[in-house]
Amino acid sequence: MIRNTRAGYGLLAIALHWTIAALVVGQISLGLVMLRVTDQRLAFDLIQWHKSIGLLILALIVIRLAWRMANPQPRPLASLRRWEKTASQAVHRLLYALLIALPLTGWALVSASVLGIPTLVFGLFLFPHLPVGVSEGGEDFWRLLHGSLGFTALALVVIHIAAALRHHFILHDGVLRRMLRPVRRTKA
Amino acid sequence: MVERFPAIAVLLFLAASVQAAAAPSLSAVVGRYSIMTPGSSLFFAVPAVGGPGITGRFDRFDGRIDIPASSVEHARVEIIIYPDSVATGQKRVDDFLKSNAVFDTANERTIVFRSTHVQRTGEDTATIVGSLTARGRTFRETFHVRLAESGRGALRFHVEGRVLRSRYGMDVGTPIYSNVVDFDMNLAFRRR
Ligand code: HEM
Numbered sequence: 068m069i070r071n072t073r074a075g076y077g078l079l080a081i082a083l084h085w086t087i088a089a090l091v092v093g094q095i096s097l098g099l100v101m102l103r104v105t106d107q108r109l110a111f112d113l114i115q116w117h118k119s120i121g122l123l124i125l126a127l128i129v130i131r132l133a134w135r136m137a138n139p140q141p142r143p144l145a146s147l148r149r150w151e152k153t154a155s156q157a158v159h160r161l162l163y164a165l166l167i168a169l170p171l172t173g174w175a176l177v178s179a180s181v182l183g184i185p186t187l188v189f190g191l192f193l194f195p196h197l198p199v200g201v202s203e204g205g206e207d208f209w210r211l212l213h214g215s216l217g218f219t220a221l222a223l224v225v226i227h228i229a230a231a232l233r234h235h236f237i238l239h240d241g242v243l244r245r246m247l248r249p250v251r252r253t254k255a
Numbered sequence: 256m257v258e259r260f261p262a263i264a265v266l267l268f269l270a271a272s273v274q275a276a277a278a279p280s281l282s283a284v285v286g287r288y289s290i291m292t293p294g295s296s297l298f299f300a301v302p303a304v305g306g307p308g309i310t311g312r313f314d315r316f317d318g319r320i321d322i323p324a325s326s327v328e329h330a331r332v333e334i335i336i337y338p339d340s341v342a343t344g345q346k347r348v349d350d351f352l353k354s355n356a357v358f359d360t361a362n363e364r365t366i367v368f369r370s371t372h373v374q375r376t377g378e379d380t381a382t383i384v385g386s387l388t389a390r391g392r393t394f395r396e397t398f399h400v401r402l403a404e405s406g407r408g409a410l411r412f413h414v415e416g417r418v419l420r421s422r423y424g425m426d427v428g429t430p431i432y433s434n435v436v437d438f439d440m441n442l443a444f445r446r447r
Contacts, residue, residue, distance in 0.1 A: 106356075107354035107355055107356035108354075108355060108427045111427050111428060181345065182345065182347060183303075184306065185303055185304055185305045185431050187304065187430070187431045193305045
């Protein structure tokens with residue numbers, strides 16, 4: 068089924084989850100690599116990719132949240148303990164918040180930069196700057212925030228993946244599986 | 256960027272005949288000239304889509320013009336730019352331009368223009384064609400020159416030209432930043 072039910076995730080929620088997951092893992096790696104390569108030409112190109120992919124993630128997260136609100140939320144598995152439910156919900160909420168805050172702070176950092184480098188999304192269309200003050204200080208502020216959030220997101224992603232693997236390989240429950248297989252249509 | 260213009264000879268001639276009331280003869284401008292760094296400026300601009308683009312200048316350059324008595328057409332111009340003197344007012348941009356992405360100043364110390372051909376286009380204007388060498392690649396480039404001043408063993412030119420940076424392996428940032436670099440130069444020479 069395309070839509071979620073109370074019993075499980077639908078195809079669209081699953082597709083969005085894995086697309087965003089792949090993009091976010093790539094995006095964090097890209098962020099770390101692009102600032103550390105010595106080849107400045109490559110660095111410039113990687114940063115342009117990073118900006119485009121970041122904005123794509125923002126668009127997908129907005130769609131995902133809207134879809135989440137328009138769908139029933141699958142019940143937590145009955146086997147989960149109370150702390151597991153609380154912890155997983157907290158991590159999921161934080162991940163959503165970070166995946167909105169990260170593109171916004173990245174966008175702000177680019178907009179505040181005295182270098183004024185335009186953002187040409189995937190080389191296709193010009194993306195406007197945010198109306199933030201342009202200054203070295205402003206740019207440094209947003210850079211620090213963006214970088215810190217990036218490392219926080221990395222930590223959360225690691226926790227999130229570790230938890231999913233624990234459920235699958237140690238607890239042998241259906242937590243990971245239900246994010247892999249769309250829920251079937253139940254007969255009324 | 257650099258020009259070397261035999262055109263200059265023509266210009267000199269023009270300047271001589273047009274500007275000065277008592278037109279100096281060609282022999283008046285025959286000679287060897289060297290560029291004067293004070294009084295000369297080499298500005299460039301790279302426009303960007305929806306942004307300010309990059310403007311800058313080169314602070315160190317050499318240049319000479321040789322105008323032989325035999326023939327104005329054989330005048331030779333050579334201009335050498337030292338790209339590690341690039342200045343945009345933004346250290347980060349300067350460092351980027353000096354890096355391997357653009358000028359690669361660690362390996363490439365000069366950008367050289369040598370004139371091959373001059374064509375007069377007006378009373379005090381000419382087109383100068385020559386070979387431009389940057390990052391080991393050489394292409395024909397054309398610059399438009401106007402003789403701004405001449406006299407007492409000194410010459411001053413205003414030079415404009417457009418160069419496609421992709422040809423020299425410097426196409427980083429296109430199409431955000433234009434492939435076309437606009438040059439706007441004031442070059443002052445003094446007889447050696
Ligand atoms: C989910 C989306 C994003 C993630 C996970 C992310 C992650 C990161 C990470 C991990 C870094 C490296 C930080 C460091 O090593 O200090 C970084 C740097 C950067 N990000 Fe993002 N980013 C995202 C979105 C964006 C967006 C949308 C933009 C711009 C439109 C952007 C622009 C930048 C820039 C310009 C840098 C380099 C900052 C510097 O010069 O130090 N990012 N990002």
